[in-house]
Amino acid sequence: MDLGRAIEFIKNGDKFLLSSHVNPDGDGVGSIIGMLGLLRQLGKSYSVICADKPQDKLAFLERFDEFVPYENSMFGKMSFDHAIIIDSPFLDRIGDPAKLIKTEAKILNIDHHIDGGNFGTVNLIVPEAAASAQIVSNIFRRMGVPFDKDSATALYVGLSVDTGRFRFSNTTSEVLRLAADLVDAGVKPDEIADKLYYQTSLENKIGLAKVLSSIELHFDGKVASSWLDYEFLSSAVGKELDSEGFVNQALSIKGVQVAFLIRETEKSRTRVSVRSRNDAIDVNKIARVFSGGGHMRAAGCKITGSVQDVKARLLAELAPVVGRL
Ligand SMILES: [Mn+2]
Missing domain, CATH: 3.10.310.30 (Diaminopimelate Epimerase; Chain A, domain 1)
Known part of the structure; x- marks a missing residue:
């Protein structure tokens, strides 16, 4: 039911602000890149603004450059009627970009944290999901939108990071089936593992x-x-x-x-x-x-x-x- 409402939210809105928690991690970044891929396929426009530039180790992801760190000069110049906040249990956890969301704005809150707040107009909170990337993937599937390779890669990164490289107890058969679908969409698991985990300083x-x-x-x-x-x-x-x-x-x-x-x-x-x-x-x-x-x-x-x-x-x-x- 919530998935249906989230889909309606996406279909009915445009010019979305996409954001995640401060210091966005592999799941936050991967989920946003996946989401913006979906929005592109639907012909929607968006801005990705996070409190900080994401970790450099994620810079290999296509569309990484879409992430713009918040700057004080944005306040007053940019404001959003629609926001999609992913992987953040509370709105204030996104930090300064929250200032760009109009008070009357409609917010879609996508998350898998257990004790997150229902701060959205629509709250798609799925604690049993291993990663926010899994929830975003289910939106693709339910809408019948195919996974493009760049979205698939980013969503796979989210899954990999939040399941501890497919090792934690949240590595369910559903997660592995999704990973398989993402591999079918062009993801290269060996390359991603190498870039995420074996290129440290x-x-x-x-x-x-x-x-x-x-x-x-x-x-x-x-x-x-x-x-x-x-x-x-x-x-x-x-x-x-x-x-x-x-x-x-x-x-x-x-x-x-x-x-x-x-x-x-x-x-x-x-x-x-x-x-x-x-x-x-x-x-x-x-x-x-x-x-x-x-x-x-x-x-x-x-x-x-x-x-x-x-x-x-x-x-x-x-x-x-x-x-x-
Ligand atoms: Mn997560």
């Missing part, structure tokens, strides 16, 4: 070494902590670092049920990623204690304090949870 390896050497086990090895402090993150090497996925290093130790990575991005201000090995521990609940969120097995939050303070606070929250295992 030396800085990345140095950062990884730092994270690995910081790992400590707690609660009989059920919890693993890791961190990068401000001193490192503000260094020439640290500034170039893309630490995405680093939290999984601590999680992949045998016996570890929950792992977290603390990144002190500003002095005594941290960003925390928390991961759970299975559904026995809902790390979304842990992140929410600190006003963050995400999914059951992957969540994040910001906590003020030094690395050691933040570690102690997280361990205090986790103690009763792992005690129940």
Whole structure:
């Protein structure tokens, strides 16, 4: 039913603003590139404006140049009656581009986060979807619009990133069937895997070494902590670092049920990623204690304090949870 309403929204609107959460990731970027491919095929116009330029590692995607970072000069000059927001649980998570959406504008909210807000005029929220890219793909299918190669490639990237390279429990038969359809549309899985995961920088390896050497086990090895402090993150090497996925290093130790990575991005201000090995521990609940969120097995939050303070606070929250295992 929501899919039908989303399709009506797309059919009836035009001149859409497309946006995703701040620091858009592979799913946000892939879903938007897919969506703009759909809009092109329907003869609709759009602007893609995100708070930040997406990660460089996604620059290999065709249409990557369509992403325009928000600039203050846009305010007052551009305003939208229709917006499609993808992969963002709340409207304010898109950051400054929200200022370009008219108060009376119609918004289509496409997302798969569990606890997202119904901020749209139409809300297509599918928590059982592995990725927003899967939801966008289903719009193509339901509308009978064929996957063009560039859209298919981008949507495949979204699937790959949000399923942890087709490894997490959200890698359902439906996801694999969709991946197969996307491959039939021209996607090259080997090339995408190589570009996404096997072309990192030396800085990345140095950062990884730092994270690995910081790992400590707690609660009989059920919890693993890791961190990068401000001193490192503000260094020439640290500034170039893309630490995405680093939290999984601590999680992949045998016996570890929950792992977290603390990144002190500003002095005594941290960003925390928390991961759970299975559904026995809902790390979304842990992140929410600190006003963050995400999914059951992957969540994040910001906590003020030094690395050691933040570690102690997280361990205090986790103690009763792992005690129940
Ligand atoms: Mn996603």
